[in-house]
Amino acid sequence: MEESILSLTPLHWEDYELIDTGGFEKLEKFGPYILSRPEPQAIWDKSMSESDWKNLSDAHFAKEKNNPEKGQWQEFKKIPHNWQLSYKNPDGLKMKLNLAMTSFKHIGLFPEQAVNWDYISDTLKKFTVKNPKVLNLFAYTGAASVAAKACGADVTHLDSVKQVVTWSKHNMESSGLDGIRWIVDDAMKFIRREVRRGNTYHGIILDPPAYGRGPDGEKWILEEQINEMLKLCAQLLDPDHHFLILNMYSLSFSSMIASNLVKSNFHVVSNAEHGELYLVDRFEKKLPLGIFFRFRKI
Template identity: 85%
Template sequence: MKETILSLTPQHWEDYELIDTGGFEKLERFGPYILSRPEPQAIWDKSMSAEDWKKQAHAIFSKEKNNPEKGQWIEQKKIPHNWQIKYQVPKGSALSLNLAMTSFKHIGLFPEQAVNWDYILDTVDKLQVAHPKILNLFAYTGAASIAARAAGAEVTHLDAVKQVVTWSKHNMESSGLDGIRWIVDDAMKFIKREVRRGNKYHGIILDPPAYGRGPDGEKWILEEQINEMLKLCAELLEPDQHFLILNMYSLSFSSIIAANLVHSNFKEVNNAEHGELYLVDNFNKKLPLGIFFRFRKVK
């Protein structure tokens, strides 16, 4: 079966811009506001001067010395704590996404994932099913869930953190949608129950972290548990028409590892694509932001 290896970057993101990268940082525009954040993969030099970089930024994230995962935002210019941007999908209304500056440097959005939102919209449109059932695991603030719902799917959205599920609901409502099923649970526990119940889904989206905790302290370690999770997902996927998207951000993983994991656990892998997701800054430097594997069977 032919398999396509790709490097993908979003093509139409008016409300987002990667201005510059380098020095283990990235300078990004989200709507009218510009943020400077740490970026461990940007090991090259910045193209802009330090003075110009700082002059442009509305806020700069400063890491804690003892905990590089946490820190605080230093405001350079007036900026609201919360604001909204839009992503215009190829067909239909725009997705409205609510952003906020958190103490973990994240703001509620991974812009490189827009290529997968387009893929979800296109695939749901091609499925010859009135209301395809989609499961989004490790769903974070729900842009993929909202894209699937905007295409007419019945969506189950699962994340272990109640606050980000609430954030997802806000995104859904801001996008003029309703009807998503919200689950706060440990992903592994949930899909084991779904397999026992005999439930099936036409689409499964997985965006697991390298490390994480469930709502009751359940431990998630990507390299130790992703193989078992994909085995279970293979039992949940409808055999006749389906799609699966797997994203992974671990620096030690390649898309070849993702391909081996998928092919060893799924009997049928049609129209497979895998590779890197990346963004391009204004100086044409490409910033890699994780790997993906996706496949679909549509009529």
């Protein structure tokens, strides 16, 4: 299996900018608003002064001492509960995504994933299959689902949290689309059932967390379960026309681990690419934000 090892960052996004990074924080522009948030991988110094960060920030996420993933937003400027961000690429993909500040520092969007939205769009436009079936697992607020639907795919979107599935519906509707199949379920349970049913998909998108819970308390631990999940995905993927995207955010994982996982579970993998996703700030510092492995057969 030949592989390309890449580092990928979004190139075409007028509504988003990573302004500065450092001091375990990042300063980002989302449409009209500038937010500062914790970033554990930004271990270097900030390029701008603390006073510049404070003057630019419309809101700052302050972590709880005992739980770095939870905290409160401090607003320096009135920000609406929800606002929208537009995304479009040179190939004609257009989406409107809804953002909101949550108590877990997230705002409903991972900007580095834009490179995978472009990949989904490019792949589906090259398929000769009419209405290809795409499964998005651990789908969060569904930007990848919306991208696939915008390109004519029959999309199944699965997440274990009902609230983020509702958020995904808003993203679909704001983008002028309809018809995505919504499922609130445990991802492993669902794909086991799909294998038993004999169902197949032309595209599978996997964006699993390091740790998580299903809707009935099912435990997900990435390093313990991702191998079995990929075994099942190998049975679900159409052999003739397909793509698969695997994202992983565990700090202990490299893209070589993703490569080994895929090699051991998929018999034939063509046009394989793996590496790091990153964003670049104004001062040319590169912020790594996870690893990926993807392949396709058109």
